[in-house]
Amino acid sequence: MAATAQAQPNIALVKYWGKRDTRLNLPVTGSLSVTLDALWTRTRVELDASLRHDELRLNGAEDPATLARASACLDLLRQRAGTAQRARIDTHNNFPTAAGLASSASGFAALVVAADAALGLALDRQTLSMLARQGSGSAARSLFGGFVSMAAGQRDDGADAVAQPLLDAAAWPLAVVVAVTTDRRKQVGSGAGMERSRRTSPFYPAWVDGAAADLAAAQHAVRARDFAALAELSEHNCLKMHAVMQSSRPPLLYWDGATVDCMQRIRALREDAGEPVFFTVDAGAQVKAVCTPDAAPRVAAALAELPGVEQVLSSRLGEGARRLDDSEAP
């Protein structure tokens, strides 16, 4: 059996940075994200009884590191289906894979939806979200579209550490403009970075303590469609996460000069020109500007002219991961 699925990356406005269990990828705090529309991963999973090992191609090329993580995630679904059959995985991203654009979120979300269909499991969304989380914490959120909340959960088995939809994309249409800055490959991945922060940053306990209040305030702002409140809260939460990263030992400094220039430009656009826009930055140098759709072309133009910004991508908010017709296979 074979099946194809598509998922889009999501961008966190209230961040996940820290695990309470590294094996199950259980987050220590909840988070809140928006799922994008224009960027996607498409993945085809084909079970083949003649294969002795899983095979994976990412944008047409073999990728051993991604294969190992994908295989471990597939094992979780194979266990549920009671089969050991190996699979051929063909996956494509229509955006730069290693550029800090959350390709692991869309990748694992697409993988679990395709594998669920190929194995004939028909698991519910919450279970798929839980399985995607074990591949990459943020992937749990890409099962859903629009605005999405992710619970930290309390159970040791992680059954309650799942995402759920908060507000549809159509209910509050926003846009995300991504400024891709000079590409230095991420030196420390998010998993290792989170552990380093937990062990060494003096700010980590304060970060964890403040998370529930930030999440509740952001959920309230989203439900009320209160852009100014969401802007203030998201920038605060983002800079707080980076303060934790930067105060880790050795420090995690993901920014480059263009990152800071983009953040300053976005603040000036909002404060001086009255544009409805705010920034957020993840474990990389790219800056994501969240704005209203009518402001998006002006925000994109303002960021594109900054030195060090190599490319600007624009997206609306989109749907959660879904199965595609096999004719749309990558």
Ligand code: PMV
């Ligand atoms: O899901 P991971 O392991 O790639 O970690 C995501 C970490 C951040 O992107 C920095 C924050 C988030 O909530 O997405």
